[in-house]
Amino acid sequence: MAYWLFKSEPDTFSIDDLKxxxxxxxxxxxxxxxxxxxxxxxxxxxxxxxxxxxxxxxxPGIVGIAEVIKEAFPDxxxxxxxxxxxxxxxxxxxxxxxxxQVKFHAKFKSTVSLEQLKQTPALADxxxxxxxxxxxxxxxxxxxxxxxxxxxx
DNA sequence: GCCAACGTTGGC
DNA sequence: GCCAACGTTGGC
Numbered sequence: 001m002a003y004w005l006f007k008s009e010p011d012t013f014s015i016d017d018l019k020x021x022x023x024x025x026x027x028x029x030x031x032x033x034x035x036x037x038x039x040x041x042x043x044x045x046x047x048x049x050x051x052x053x054x055x056x057x058x059x060p061g062i063v064g065i066a067e068v069i070k071e072a073f074p075d076x077x078x079x080x081x082x083x084x085x086x087x088x089x090x091x092x093x094x095x096x097x098x099x100x101q102v103k104f105h106a107k108f109k110s111t112v113s114l115e116q117l118k119q120t121p122a123l124a125d126x127x128x129x130x131x132x133x134x135x136x137x138x139x140x141x142x143x144x145x146x147x148x149x150x151x152x153x
Numbered sequence: 154g155c156c157a158a159c160g161t162t163g164g165c
Numbered sequence: 166g167c168c169a170a171c172g173t174t175g176g177c
Contacts, residue, residue: 007175009175033160033173034160035160055174055175056174056176057175060175131157132159133158133159134158134159134175
C-alpha cells in the first residue's frame, strides 16, 4: 500500500464535500497534467491512503485523509463537450486522462498547515514543500506519512 | 491581485 | 527540435 497527497481547492471541492459523498465517494476527475496522470494511472492502487490538501485558500495544508476505493479508469469529463475538462483529442478508444474513485476516511481537528510542513526539517525532502512543485497529485513516503500523522492534534 | 515557476502549444 | 508566447497553479 502506498500513500499520496491530492490537492483540491476547498471552494471547488473540500474535505467536507467528500465526507458528504459517503461510501460511494467521489470521482477524482479533472487532472490534466501528464506526470500526475501517470501516477494516477500506473501507481495509485485501491486501498491506498491520501492526504487531502486544501490549496488556494486562507490556510493551505492537509485537512484529512481519503481512501482510494477504485483504481484509475478513463476520466469521463474528457469526452464531455460541456465540461471544462473536455479534451477534443481524447477518444473512448484512446483516452488521454484517468481518474480514481476516492472516499472520505478522516478529517483532522485542525489543519496541518503548509507553513508547519515547511518548518519541519524531517520533511525537507517532501515533494510538496519543494520549490515550484505544482502537481496536484504527489507521492508521500511511509516515513513522511508517519511523521505527519504524528503532527496531527 | 501579483507573480514565480512551471507546463503546453505551435511556428519555424 | 528549438524556443517564444501563452496558460495555469498556487502561495503570498
